Amino acid sequence: MTSSIPRELFDADVEGFRNSFRKFLEQEAIPYHAQWEKDGQVSRALWQKAGEMGFLCPELPEEYGGSAADFRYCAVVSEEIARAGLSGIGFGLHSDIVAPYVLHYGSAYLKEHYLPKMASGELVTAIAMTEPGAGSDLQGVRTTAVKQGDHYILNGSKTFITNGQMADLVIVVAKTDPAEGAKGISLFLVEAGWPGFSKGRNLEKVGMKAQDTSELFFQDVKVPVANLLGAENSGFIALMQELPQERLMVGINAVASAEAALEWTVAYCKERKSFGKPLMSFQNTRFKLAELTSEVTAARVFVDRCLELHLKRKLDIPTAAMIKQLTTDLQCRVTDECVQLHGGYGYIWEYPIARAWADARVQKIYAGTNEIMKEIIARSL
Numbered sequence: 001m002t003s004s005i006p007r008e009l010f011d012a013d014v015e016g017f018r019n020s021f022r023k024f025l026e027q028e029a030i031p032y033h034a035q036w037e038k039d040g041q042v043s044r045a046l047w048q049k050a051g052e053m054g055f056l057c058p059e060l061p062e063e064y065g066g067s068a069a070d071f072r073y074c075a076v077v078s079e080e081i082a083r084a085g086l087s088g089i090g091f092g093l094h095s096d097i098v099a100p101y102v103l104h105y106g107s108a109y110l111k112e113h114y115l116p117k118m119a120s121g122e123l124v125t126a127i128a129m130t131e132p133g134a135g136s137d138l139q140g141v142r143t144t145a146v147k148q149g150d151h152y153i154l155n156g157s158k159t160f161i162t163n164g165q166m167a168d169l170v171i172v173v174a175k176t177d178p179a180e181g182a183k184g185i186s187l188f189l190v191e192a193g194w195p196g197f198s199k200g201r202n203l204e205k206v207g208m209k210a211q212d213t214s215e216l217f218f219q220d221v222k223v224p225v226a227n228l229l230g231a232e233n234s235g236f237i238a239l240m241q242e243l244p245q246e247r248l249m250v251g252i253n254a255v256a257s258a259e260a261a262l263e264w265t266v267a268y269c270k271e272r273k274s275f276g277k278p279l280m281s282f283q284n285t286r287f288k289l290a291e292l293t294s295e296v297t298a299a300r301v302f303v304d305r306c307l308e309l310h311l312k313r314k315l316d317i318p319t320a321a322m323i324k325q326l327t328t329d330l331q332c333r334v335t336d337e338c339v340q341l342h343g344g345y346g347y348i349w350e351y352p353i354a355r356a357w358a359d360a361r362v363q364k365i366y367a368g369t370n371e372i373m374k375e376i377i378a379r380s381l
């Protein structure tokens with residue numbers, strides 16, 4: 001990217017962290033990515049090494065094994081993973097989605113019991129909201145948790161769960177008062193080894209092939225009352241409060257991916273010749289890349305400004321929805337145009353642009369579909 005707009009949010013300390021994390025990915029992830037795509041998941045060793053080096057849950061207070069870093073460090077982890085096309089690595093979901101739930105809503109016991117192991121990489125985590133019959137409409141969740149003495153009995157099934165095969169600990173969204181709709185939803189921390197909790201298929205996806213996205217089943221799972229996350233029936237409010245950060249994360253990832261796609265494509269078009277001239281000399285190529293570069297630059301500035309607001313706890317729900325919708329639509333357009341500019345090679349899996357195109361598609365679907373984002377934005381008008 002040739003924009004001269006400086007990213008002033010990222011000082012020397014953050015950039016130092018970025019360099020170390022980039023080196024870590026170059027050594028510990030990039031050489032293994034193709035194998036992980038075949039395996040359908042990344043290795044446990046990657047999680048452990050990332051934990052040892054302080055790359056997991058950087059925002060957590062030191063008492064829970066984190067570095068008490070601010071959200072810029074989380075953004076850097078997400079950007080570097082996206083830039084390298086390492087779409088199998090679910091650190092963002094673990095560190096920036098699951099950990100904040102435990103930190104913000106967990107009891108002292110839950111925080112002490114789980115957070116240090118999450119920061120060290122001993123525990124891999126997931127969050128299970130979606131069910132076969134309930135995705136966009138979370139109020140339609142049918143998984144139930146019925147209180148019996150000092151336990152809840154959990155029954156139901158979830159699908160499309162990121163980190164699902166690897167997860168040792170899952171936040172499960174369940175109804176504790178089914179008659180109350182959204183007001184009857186609670187969150188539970190459920191361990192993978194508990195009787196009645198089983199994992200289904202590692203779903204075969206169009207892209208993100210190194211990411212384990214799974215079905216999860218709960219049959220009469222005894223969940224101790226102590227593993228209720230937050231107050232009973234307050235789960236929906238917690239979800240609404242945490243989703244803006246998730247949507248900002250998706251936006252950060254989308255812009256970094258789009259920037260990388262453009263960089264690869266510019267390099268390719270300068271190198272590749274047709275009719276005796278570099279592709280870059282054709283006006284169509286130049287104009288496409290110019291337009292996309294302008295749009296990605298604008299999106300970058302928007303996301304950085306929203307990141308700044310988020311650091312001050314001022315990012316609101318409609319703006320987070322705008323980030324998610326705008327950047328992921330753009331990412332899909334950019335990767336599609338970049339495939340076109342690569343010609344046939346753009347459709348070949350070993351070319352990063354082909355993977356980036358396939359990986360991008362789901363960004364418009366998860367973390368709330370872009371149609372739901374537009375509903376949220378429209379409601380604020």
Ligand SMILES: Cc1cc2nc3c(=O)[nH]c(=O)nc-3n(C[C@H](O)[C@H](O)[C@H](O)COP(=O)(O)OP(=O)(O)OC[C@H]3O[C@@H](n4cnc5c(N)ncnc54)[C@H](O)[C@@H]3O)c2cc1C
Nearest residue numbers: 127128129130134135136160161162365366367368369371
């Ligand atoms: C790779 C991947 C990873 C995922 N990871 C997770 C995870 O870790 N945890 C988790 O809980 N879930 C996860 N999901 C699930 C994801 O969040 C859902 O797929 C998504 O919320 C959409 O739900 P759905 O698939 O049931 O689609 P539906 O809700 O059935 O939607 C189908 C279509 O109808 C549209 N639609 C629905 N309602 C409306 C409306 N009111 N107005 C306009 N249009 C509407 C949608 O926008 C969509 O286009 C993941 C999904 C994928 C594919």
